[in-house]
Amino acid sequence: MSQPKDPDWNQVSRRDAIKTLFTLAAAYTASGCSRDADKLTSFFHSHFKELSPDQLKSNLETWERRYKKRYETDIKVSSTPAKEGVLFGYALDVSRCIGCRRCVYACVKENNQSRDPQIHWITVLQMEKDKGIDLVDSTAYYDPEKVPEEGKFYFPVQCQQCENPPCVKTCPVNATWKEPDGIVVIDYDWCIGCRCCVTACPYGARHFNWTRPGLPREDINPDTEFLGNRPRPKGVVEKCTFCIQRSRKGRYPACVEICPVGARKFGNLLDPESEIRYILKNHRIFILKEELNTQPKFFYYFSI
Amino acid sequence: MKKILNLLFKGSASYYIWVGFLLVCIIQGLLAYGAQFNHGLIVTHMRDSVSWGFYIGNFTFLVGVAASAVMLVIPAYIYNWKPIKEVVIFGELLAVAAITMCLFFVLVDMGRPDRLWHMIPVVGRLNFPSSLLDWDAFVLNAYLLVNATVVGHLLWKAYKGEAYNKKIVVPLVIFSIPLAVGIHTVTAFLYNGMASRPYWNSAILAPRFLASALCSGPAVLLILFQVLRKITAFEIKDDAIHKVAELMAYAMGFNLFLFGAEIFKEYYSNTQHLVHYEYLFFGLHGQPSPIAWYAWTSLAFSIVAFFLFLVPATRKNLYTMNIGAVLIYFSVYIEKGIALIIPGYTPDTLGQIYSYTPSMTELRVAAGIFGTGFLIFTLLVRIGIALLFGSPEKSGDLRTAGGTPLVEAEGSV
Numbered sequence: 001m002s003q004p005k006d007p008d009w010n011q012v013s014r015r016d017a018i019k020t021l022f023t024l025a026a027a028y029t030a031s032g033c034s035r036d037a038d039k040l041t042s043f044f045h046s047h048f049k050e051l052s053p054d055q056l057k058s059n060l061e062t063w064e065r066r067y068k069k070r071y072e073t074d075i076k077v078s079s080t081p082a083k084e085g086v087l088f089g090y091a092l093d094v095s096r097c098i099g100c101r102r103c104v105y106a107c108v109k110e111n112n113q114s115r116d117p118q119i120h121w122i123t124v125l126q127m128e129k130d131k132g133i134d135l136v137d138s139t140a141y142y143d144p145e146k147v148p149e150e151g152k153f154y155f156p157v158q159c160q161q162c163e164n165p166p167c168v169k170t171c172p173v174n175a176t177w178k179e180p181d182g183i184v185v186i187d188y189d190w191c192i193g194c195r196c197c198v199t200a201c202p203y204g205a206r207h208f209n210w211t212r213p214g215l216p217r218e219d220i221n222p223d224t225e226f227l228g229n230r231p232r233p234k235g236v237v238e239k240c241t242f243c244i245q246r247s248r249k250g251r252y253p254a255c256v257e258i259c260p261v262g263a264r265k266f267g268n269l270l271d272p273e274s275e276i277r278y279i280l281k282n283h284r285i286f287i288l289k290e291e292l293n294t295q296p297k298f299f300y301y302f303s304i
Numbered sequence: 305m306k307k308i309l310n311l312l313f314k315g316s317a318s319y320y321i322w323v324g325f326l327l328v329c330i331i332q333g334l335l336a337y338g339a340q341f342n343h344g345l346i347v348t349h350m351r352d353s354v355s356w357g358f359y360i361g362n363f364t365f366l367v368g369v370a371a372s373a374v375m376l377v378i379p380a381y382i383y384n385w386k387p388i389k390e391v392v393i394f395g396e397l398l399a400v401a402a403i404t405m406c407l408f409f410v411l412v413d414m415g416r417p418d419r420l421w422h423m424i425p426v427v428g429r430l431n432f433p434s435s436l437l438d439w440d441a442f443v444l445n446a447y448l449l450v451n452a453t454v455v456g457h458l459l460w461k462a463y464k465g466e467a468y469n470k471k472i473v474v475p476l477v478i479f480s481i482p483l484a485v486g487i488h489t490v491t492a493f494l495y496n497g498m499a500s501r502p503y504w505n506s507a508i509l510a511p512r513f514l515a516s517a518l519c520s521g522p523a524v525l526l527i528l529f530q531v532l533r534k535i536t537a538f539e540i541k542d543d544a545i546h547k548v549a550e551l552m553a554y555a556m557g558f559n560l561f562l563f564g565a566e567i568f569k570e571y572y573s574n575t576q577h578l579v580h581y582e583y584l585f586f587g588l589h590g591q592p593s594p595i596a597w598y599a600w601t602s603l604a605f606s607i608v609a610f611f612l613f614l615v616p617a618t619r620k621n622l623y624t625m626n627i628g629a630v631l632i633y634f635s636v637y638i639e640k641g642i643a644l645i646i647p648g649y650t651p652d653t654l655g656q657i658y659s660y661t662p663s664m665t666e667l668r669v670a671a672g673i674f675g676t677g678f679l680i681f682t683l684l685v686r687i688g689i690a691l692l693f694g695s696p697e698k699s700g701d702l703r704t705a706g707g708t709p710l711v712e713a714e715g716s717v
Contacts, residue, residue, distance in 0.1 A: 043418065047429045117346070123654060135655030136579055157654060166500060172437035173422045174429050190429070192422055193345075193415015196437055198355040202500035204654040207352050208415060211344035234344045235415030292499050 038062050048187040071217045079226040080248040082181035088242050089269035089276045089297045095304040096263035099124055099147040099154030103255035110254035111229040112221055114213030121240040122158040129153055159205035159240035160296030167197035182297050183241050185227040191236040202289050206239050311690050312683055326679045333672010336665050337412060347665040353658035354649040358666045363409035364491055365640035370402035371488040372521025374480050393458060396451050397688060401681035403448040408673045436494040443490050447483045450476050462691035488513045503580035503648040512562045518555035520636035522548050523629040537693045546620055553613035560610060584647040594661050595646055598638045605635035
């Protein structure tokens with residue numbers, strides 16, 4: 001066989017090769033492996049902040065299709081923007097908290113956390129009354145018949161939605177950032193799972209999916225937000241978002257709603273008439289690890 | 305080229321056994337990593353409380369090895385210190401192998417290795433300059449590139465039988481010196497910058513990193529030189545070995561001094577931040593710490609090795625010096641691999657204790673990565689020896705690959 005001398009030969013064959021590739025790709029997509037096609041599309045998803053409105057819409061749809069395949073149930077994935085003139089703040093009355101952990105499990109249910117292994121966005125610490133707020137001598141693993149116990153008090157910790165968040169600073173790929181309404185969010189499609197933020201967070205508020213989350217279909221909350229409670233993949237970090245899927249629609253976070261003693265307060269810090277502003281004005285506030293200058297928007301107070 | 309391939313595939317029985325052993329390490333490591341890739345990092349013992357562990361500890365240790373290997377270049381090139389000059393090439397080969405292992409250790413620690421491309425400039429999206437991990441990725445890759453270029457150029461020229469180009473090599477070697485300091489400083493800053501972890505949030509962390517690295521990297525080289533001198537045509541004078549050992553004695557002395565400064569600050573001020581040192585050396589809440597044994601071993605090794613290297617009689621006795629080198633290697637390996645990372649996380653930021661020790665998967669993957677690094681290093685050294693000093697093995701024909709020895713070529717410098 002002699003090499004063809006015609007200079008066009010190379011071009012024709014190259015064109016043919018490209019055509020073949022396209023045909024194969026088209027055949028692959030059309031052959032009903034839409035799940036795999038979606039998976040491939042997700043791989044190339046851009047960073048959330050670089051998406052055009054159309055791309056965002058198509059991303060949301062891709063995820064709804066993927067969730068439908070994976071969980072065999074309809075899950076709505078929305079992306080609600082922050083409202084202007086809103087800065088969310090949270091206050092927790094340490095003197096009222098009884099340590100019942102209803103907030104912990106309401107949060108798990110609302111935010112589609114993994115049930116096996118368990119991921120909790122809220123950690124309730126039991127402390128000794130005669131030692132005061134002392135983390136080293138606290139325990140998160142208390143398990144008595146009845147709470148509250150004599151001589152103990154309870155100190156729930158979750159994301160403090162810092163104004164100066166160390167987790168955001170340390171992320172190598174910008175997969176986490178502070179939204180205009182003060183909520184620190186994560187793009188689960190962009191996180192590389194390096195866990196710098198888990199290390200940087202002074203409040204133990206960031207949680208890693210060490211394996212594929214165990215989320216039974218019947219436990220799923222189908223009303224989800226892209227930067228919030230949509231089901232997460234394995235290998236990415238997640239955290240409290242003040243229930244972004246609720247708060248941005250004017251509702252209370254699940255932990256605020258469930259608290260049986262009314263220890264949890266939530267509202268707009270920019271609204272002088274809000275309950276949160278009333279608390280800041282009329283109670284003495286405690287900032288957890290104030291020396292780190294993280295400037296939390298999560299305030300502890302003591303009503304009694 | 306054929307001769308080079310011959311060099312890699314043909315060797316003595318001990319060469320086959322060594323390479324076979326490394327291949328076994330690599331294959332079992334790949335199997336372990338395969339399981340981790342499928343199930344996620346849950347097969348490690350890392351959890352939210354201790355979110356970095358053995359992988360990142362090894363990474364940190366190897367950054368030190370890579371950095372210090374090239375720091376031998378400083379006296380060689382700046383003071384034109386002849387005895388060390390001929391060993392610099394091996395420092396650079398070691399740096400290439402060590403950085404490769406570093407990058408693998410970071411890769412296996414990632415939750416989403418498939419998204420590595422998010423860290424590529426322009427294609428991905430970096431959080432530069434605020435993320436220290438971005439800086440680290442940048443300096444590590446730059447360092448790898450510079451050293452691979454120098455090594456590649458030296459070997460290529462030796463293969464062609466020509467003198468190397470001073471205009472390429474000297475500036476790159478000089479540039480690699482600040483980069484070597486840079487990779488270890490930036491890696492130290494990665495921990496140092498975490499205000500949430502008081503154990504690392506100490507200004508002398510980066511100096512401590514440099515001091516301990518100046519011990520561990522040369523320790524590897526000291527042993528290597530003697531092995532090579534025994535089994536290959538490579539020659540090195542005792543004088544050079546003793547010079548390196550003397551440098552190590554100063555570095556170890558400084559390292560111990562910095563450690564003492566840290567201990568004084570923590571124990572004299574006796575704040576709550578002391579809990580991390582208490583966990584490292586004793587234990588907390590009446591529970592003995594699973595890593596205390598390592599911590600004391602590391603400290604004891606450092607002190608013994610320091611005196612072995614300080615006293616001229618034991619430093620110049622190859623037998624006691626080798627004991628010292630092995631002690632230093634393990635002392636720094638424990639210090640970086642275990643005593644740096646784990647106490648930083650224990651107790652965690654909310655005061656809770658999770659007692660971490662590496663899982664079998666972590667040990668196996670680490671063995672696989674070390675196997676890969678040692679294999680790269682073995683092959684590079686074999687080629688290097690053949691090209692620069694003649695035969696890879698003592699019994700073989702000298703200069704089969706037809707190279708001009710570097711030592712001669714350097715006569716022109």
